[in-house]
Amino acid sequence: MESIAKREYVSPAVIRRLPRYYRFLGTLLGRGVTRISSREIAEMMGLTASQIRQDLNCFGGFGQQGYGYNVEVLRAEIGRILGLDKGFRAILVGAGNMGKAISNYVDFANKGFNLIAIFDKDPAKIGTRVAGLTIKSTEEITDFCLTHKPDVAVLTLPLQATKGMLDILVAAGVTGFWNFTHYDILYDYPHCAVESVFLEDSLMTLSYLVNDRRESE
Amino acid sequence: MESIAKREYVSPAVIRRLPRYYRFLGTLLGRGVTRISSREIAEMMGLTASQIRQDLNCFGGFGQQGYGYNVEVLRAEIGRILGLDKGFRAILVGAGNMGKAISNYVDFANKGFNLIAIFDKDPAKIGTRVAGLTIKSTEEITDFCLTHKPDVAVLTLPLQATKGMLDILVAAGVTGFWNFTHYDILYDYPHCAVESVFLEDSLMTLSYLVNDRRESE
DNA sequence: TAGATTGTTAATCGATTAACAATC
DNA sequence: TAGATTGTTAATCGATTAACAATC
Incomplete structure (x- = not known):
C-alpha cells in the first residue's frame, strides 16, 4: 500500500532471488547485524554488488548513499514485496x-x-x-x-x-x-x-x- | 562412451530443459508417436523450434533433415545425456x-x-x-x-x-x-x-x- | 527431383556487470 | 567537508530467436 514504489514488469530471474535475500537478511538479523552494504551482501552471497542494487531498485530505493542498507528495514521491505505479511x-x-x-x-x-x-x-x-x-x-x-x-x-x-x-x-x-x-x-x-x-x-x-x-x- | 559427441560447456539453462524434453518424449512414446519435428515439439511444449534444435545440438545431431526426430531414439539419447542409464x-x-x-x-x-x-x-x-x-x-x-x-x-x-x-x-x-x-x-x-x-x-x-x-x- | 526439416550461423533480445554522478 | 555507497545509466555478455544453406 505505501512504501513499495515502482514495479511495472519484474523479470522472473529477479523474483527468484528475493527469497534468498530474505533468508540471508534473516540470518544477519539473527547475528545482530544492523547495517550492510551491497558490496558486503555480494561477497557473502557470491553475487555482484551491481546485481543486488539493480534487483532492489526494481521495487524502490531502500538504501541510503554513503551508509548502505538497514538490515531490518530491508528484510521487512522484501517480506512485504513477497507478500509474506498478507496471511x-x-x-x-x-x-x-x-x-x-x-x-x-x-x-x-x-x-x-x-x-x-x-x-x-x-x-x-x-x-x-x-x-x-x-x-x-x-x-x-x-x-x-x-x-x-x-x-x-x-x-x-x-x-x-x-x-x-x-x-x-x-x-x-x-x-x-x-x-x-x-x-x-x-x-x-x-x-x-x-x-x-x-x-x-x-x-x-x-x-x-x-x-x-x-x-x- | 559412443554416440554422445560435442559437449564442452553446456549452460545450466539448457541442462534444466533436458528433463522436460525427456518427460515429454516419454508421453509421446506412450501415445505411439514415432516421429516428430522440432516445430511440433515447440508448439506442444510452448517453446520455439529454434531453441529445441539449439539445445539438442549442444550434444550432437540427433535428427535427420527433411524427416525430424525419431521419438524413441531422441528420448534414449537424452536419457543417456542425463546419465539415467548409469545406475x-x-x-x-x-x-x-x-x-x-x-x-x-x-x-x-x-x-x-x-x-x-x-x-x-x-x-x-x-x-x-x-x-x-x-x-x-x-x-x-x-x-x-x-x-x-x-x-x-x-x-x-x-x-x-x-x-x-x-x-x-x-x-x-x-x-x-x-x-x-x-x-x-x-x-x-x-x-x-x-x-x-x-x-x-x-x-x-x-x-x-x-x-x-x-x-x- | 521437390518438399521438408535439420544443423548452424547471424541478429536480436534481455540480463548482468561496470561506471559514475548524486547524495547521505 | 571528505568518504562512502547508493541509484541509475551505459557497456558487456549470454541466451534466445530468426534465417538459411545443407541434406535427407
Whole structure:
C-alpha cells in the first residue's frame, strides 16, 4: 500500500532471488547485524554488488548513499514485496506421502501462509489427523472453498486426478497453486498464479551433474 | 562412451530443459508417436523450434533433415545425456517427514538411481522400515560409504546437523548431493555435484505471484 | 527431383556487470 | 567537508530467436 514504489514488469530471474535475500537478511538479523552494504551482501552471497542494487531498485530505493542498507528495514521491505505479511490461506489436496511431508515439514506460518485444511479422496484417511488438521473428504472441497476462500491450493495428488481436481478448484475460485504434479496448469488456466516443484526433473538434473563430473575426470 | 559427441560447456539453462524434453518424449512414446519435428515439439511444449534444435545440438545431431526426430531414439539419447542409464547409487540421510516422503514418493529407480540405504540419528527410528529399507544409524555411515560407495546422498536432515554430516560424507567419498536443506554446500565443497530443492523459497515465490496478481486487479 | 526439416550461423533480445554522478 | 555507497545509466555478455544453406 505505501512504501513499495515502482514495479511495472519484474523479470522472473529477479523474483527468484528475493527469497534468498530474505533468508540471508534473516540470518544477519539473527547475528545482530544492523547495517550492510551491497558490496558486503555480494561477497557473502557470491553475487555482484551491481546485481543486488539493480534487483532492489526494481521495487524502490531502500538504501541510503554513503551508509548502505538497514538490515531490518530491508528484510521487512522484501517480506512485504513477497507478500509474506498478507496471511494468505492455503489448502492441501492429496494427503499421501508427499502431502503429509509438505504439511508437516514446510513452515507455512513463517512464510505468511495459513494452512487451513487438508483433503483426500481415500475414506481410510478422511478423519485422521495430519499437521494438526483433520483430513476432509474431497467431496466437501467446493463447499469449503466457497465458504473459506483459500488463496492457494497445494497439489500433492496423483497426476491422473489432477485435471479433474483443478477444474473443481478453479470453479470454486482458487487461483494460486503450489504444484507438485507434472500437470501443466498454465496451459489450461493461464491466469492462475502457479509455482511448480518438479522433484523428478531436479533428480535428473543431479544425474546429469554427477555424470558430467565423472566424465571430465 | 559412443554416440554422445560435442559437449564442452553446456549452460545450466539448457541442462534444466533436458528433463522436460525427456518427460515429454516419454508421453509421446506412450501415445505411439514415432516421429516428430522440432516445430511440433515447440508448439506442444510452448517453446520455439529454434531453441529445441539449439539445445539438442549442444550434444550432437540427433535428427535427420527433411524427416525430424525419431521419438524413441531422441528420448534414449537424452536419457543417456542425463546419465539415467548409469545406475547411480544413492543414500538418504534424515528419515523425518521429508526424508520418508522423498524415499516413498520419488521414483528413484525410474530415474536410474538405486536407493540403497536410509540413515537417521534417532534410536527410535533405527531398525524401522521405510520404502523397503531398514533405517540404519548415522554412526555406521562412514563404514557403509567406504564399502558401498554411493554416488549421491539425499540430504533431508535439519540445518544444524548438515555441516557435520557433510564433512563425514565428503570424507567418505560422496561427491553428489540432492540437497533439501538451506545449507550452501558449494561454498564449502565447490567440487561436488549439487542440486538443491529450496521448498520454502518456492513457497515465497508463489506468495509473490499471488500477491502480484491481486494488486494488478 | 521437390518438399521438408535439420544443423548452424547471424541478429536480436534481455540480463548482468561496470561506471559514475548524486547524495547521505 | 571528505568518504562512502547508493541509484541509475551505459557497456558487456549470454541466451534466445530468426534465417538459411545443407541434406535427407
